[in-house]
Amino acid sequence: MSFRNAVNLSHLCVKMRVKPDDTVVDATCGNGHDTLFLAQIVTRGRVLAFDISPLAIANTAARLKEHGVSHRVELCQEDFRNLRAYVRSPVAAIMFNLGYLPGASRETATKAEHSREAVETAVNLVRPGGVVTVVCYPGHQGGAEETHEILAVTGGLSQKEFEVLKVDFLNQAHNPPLLVAVYRLEGDRA
Numbered sequence: 718m719s720f721r722n723a724v725n726l727s728h729l730c731v732k733m734r735v736k737p738d739d740t741v742v743d744a745t746c747g748n749g750h751d752t753l754f755l756a757q758i759v760t761r762g763r764v765l766a767f768d769i770s771p772l773a774i775a776n777t778a779a780r781l782k783e784h785g786v787s788h789r790v791e792l793c794q795e796d797f798r799n800l801r802a803y804v805r806s807p808v809a810a811i812m813f814n815l816g817y818l819p820g821a822s823r824e825t826a827t828k829a830e831h832s833r834e835a836v837e838t839a840v841n842l843v844r845p846g847g848v849v850t851v852v853c854y855p856g857h858q859g860g861a862e863e864t865h866e867i868l869a870v871t872g873g874l875s876q877k878e879f880e881v882l883k884v885d886f887l888n889q890a891h892n893p894p895l896l897v898a899v900y901r902l903e904g905d906r907a
């Protein structure tokens with residue numbers, strides 16, 4: 718099996734940490750691919766899925782319905798900087814897939830400062846043993862600055878509390894997406 722891309726690797730990181738009865742979060746549900754992935758692994762759990770775009774919420778709702786998993790997912794048309802208001806107790810995983818809604822205007826794109834703030838919040842909302850994944854698009858307009866912010870905020874986390882991984886495809890053309898994965902340590906290393 719090939720590594721494929723940063724999104725695929727984000728799924729592998731989440732699969733490593735999430736169990737069927739967990740609660741998980743998709744911070745940017747977009748067209749619903751990541752939300753569907755999450756809903757299919759938490760078969761006895763719950764997914765909270767956010768997006769500021771009404772089109773994204775509608776597209777995700779349609780995809781979930783098509784696959785018969787809508788009952789496990791709560792959709793929130795909300796800015797991901799407000800995650801804390803919805804995530805009342807620690808969750809197993811929070812996924813960010815930054816950038817713009819494919820097929821829609823690029824004005825829907827995430828913004829560097831907002832993404833930084835949301836990721837900073839998210840790492841404190843996952844339980845010990847949980848994971849935050851962030852797919853960054855350095856090749857997009859504004860994406861290099863956003864990637865820089867994400868690397869700065871995650872790279873500054875305490876190594877006593879977190880393991881932080883950056884996965885970059887070194888030999889691909891045109892600034893491919895990269896993955897930042899934050900694992901919150903548990904037990905005696907936390």
Ligand SMILES: C[S@@+](CC[C@H](N)C(=O)[O-])C[C@H]1O[C@@H](n2cnc3c(N)ncnc32)[C@H](O)[C@@H]1O
Pocket residue numbers: 744745746747748749750751752767768769770773795796797798814815816817818819825826827828831
């Ligand atoms: C690359 S798309 C997400 C793709 C999606 N995960 C999927 O599987 O189809 C990025 C999404 O981030 C959303 N977005 C932009 N700013 C946001 C914000 N402040 N809060 C929540 N979502 C935001 C956009 O509307 C867009 O749908």
